[in-house]
Amino acid sequence: MFSSISTWWHNVNHCQFCDRDSETSFESTLFDGTPEAAEDRRLREKLVKSQQIHGYELKDFDADRPVCAECLKSRLFFRCSATGGLFPARLNRIRSFDELPKATLVPLTPYAAVAHYLSPDGFALVLKEVVRITSLLNMGIKRSRRDTVPGQTIVKVIRKLATHRRTASPEEAAIQLDLLTAQVGGNAYVDYFWERHDESWSERVVAGHSDRGNPYYRTKWHRTTDYSATCIAVVVEPAQGRTRSNGSAGPRDRRPPPGTKQMDRAEAMTVLGLEPGFTQEQVRAAFRKLIALNHPDKVAHLSPEIRAVADALTRKINEAHGLLKATGRESGR
Structure with missing residues (x-):
């Protein structure tokens, strides 16, 4: 009888892993770095619920038995919000992420929704993305209202962009497009167009009261003006002039481009973005x-230069698709 009571008391008050007394060890850092003191039952329920709500993983953990703070931290795993992989809770880098200029990642990068849990590998990916975007912005995003960029050759048309929120001036809208262009990998944008939005509305307000105390009203008008903008993000390179017989650069090189080699399987996978x-x-x-x-x-209304780039990209996409479809059948996929 005494032996069974001792065994029960030991299981209730001792850690299931290291066998130390866990009666006062439930004050542990679980979520945001704030120590929480909880009763045994409340903590176990919290741990089980946290697995369902926050995606925690507890290695070899029995929710019906106590665990001390040290063993809990060694067996508590988070799911990285950047990579989706599991990592030990003690390696969470979310506080380092909070020190980065997070506005550079919103809204078009894959890491715009990073929150709460970030592994060291995930933090390295996020930091690399921030450095890439910041470098493009520091070099300056080239702007053009036309479908060409003066002194530049368009080598890639990325996509059409629009400001995701209205701004107080056209310049602020252009700055917002600079950021969006850098996020999608461009260093310039063309077909820049901004639009002014004037809105007005009215409401009835009390203007005063008569001698008898009855209110009388007047109409108050409110007016706002803000701006939105659109563009096409592109990648440009400095235009190459032809070389004359005396070695000086001419306005344009009209020599035909060198012959292109046949696409291989690795290049086709890169074109289609496949692993x-x-x-x-x-x-x-x-x-x-x-x-x-x-x-x-989609770019038929733009300049011949952009149409030529889009046509070349379409040919590469078709060639890659045909190659991988053929080799896929040969390999039995």
Whole structure:
């Protein structure tokens, strides 16, 4: 009898892993760095619920038995919000992430929704993205209201962009487009167009009271003015002039481009953005997505230069799709 009571008391008050007394060890850092003191039952319920709500993982953990703070930290795993992988809770880098200029990641980067849990590998990816965007902004995003950039050659048309919130001036809208262009990997944008929005509304307000105390009203008008803008993000390079017989640079090089080599499997995977081990469904999905973004019909109203770039991209996408579809059938995928 005494032995069974001792065993029960030991299981209730001692850690299930290290066998130390856990009666006062439940004050542990679980969520945001704030120590929480809780009763045994409340903590166990919290741990079980946290697995369902926050995606925690507890290695070899029995929710019906106590655990001390040290063993809890060693077995508590978070799911990284950047990579999706599990990592030990003690390695959380979210506080380092809070020191970064997070506004550079919103809204178009894959890391715009990072929050709460960030692994060291995830933090390295986020930091690399911040450095890339900041470098493009520091070099200066080139702007053009036309469909060309003076002194530059368009080598890639990325996508059409629009300001995700209205601004107080056209210049602020252009700055917002600078950030969006850098986020999608461009260093310039063309077809820049801003639009002014004037809105007004009225309300009835009390203007005063009569001698008998009855209110009388007047109409008060409110007016606001703000701006939005759109553009097409592109990648540009300095225009190359032809070389004359005396060695000086001419206005344009009209020599035909050198012959292109046949695309191989690795290059085709890069064009479609596929990883090794892809399936034919992924090939079709990637092809449809890219062809919808880069089809020449979408830029038919723009300059011949942009139409030529879009046509070249479409040919590469079609060639990559045909190659991977053929090799996929040969390899049995």
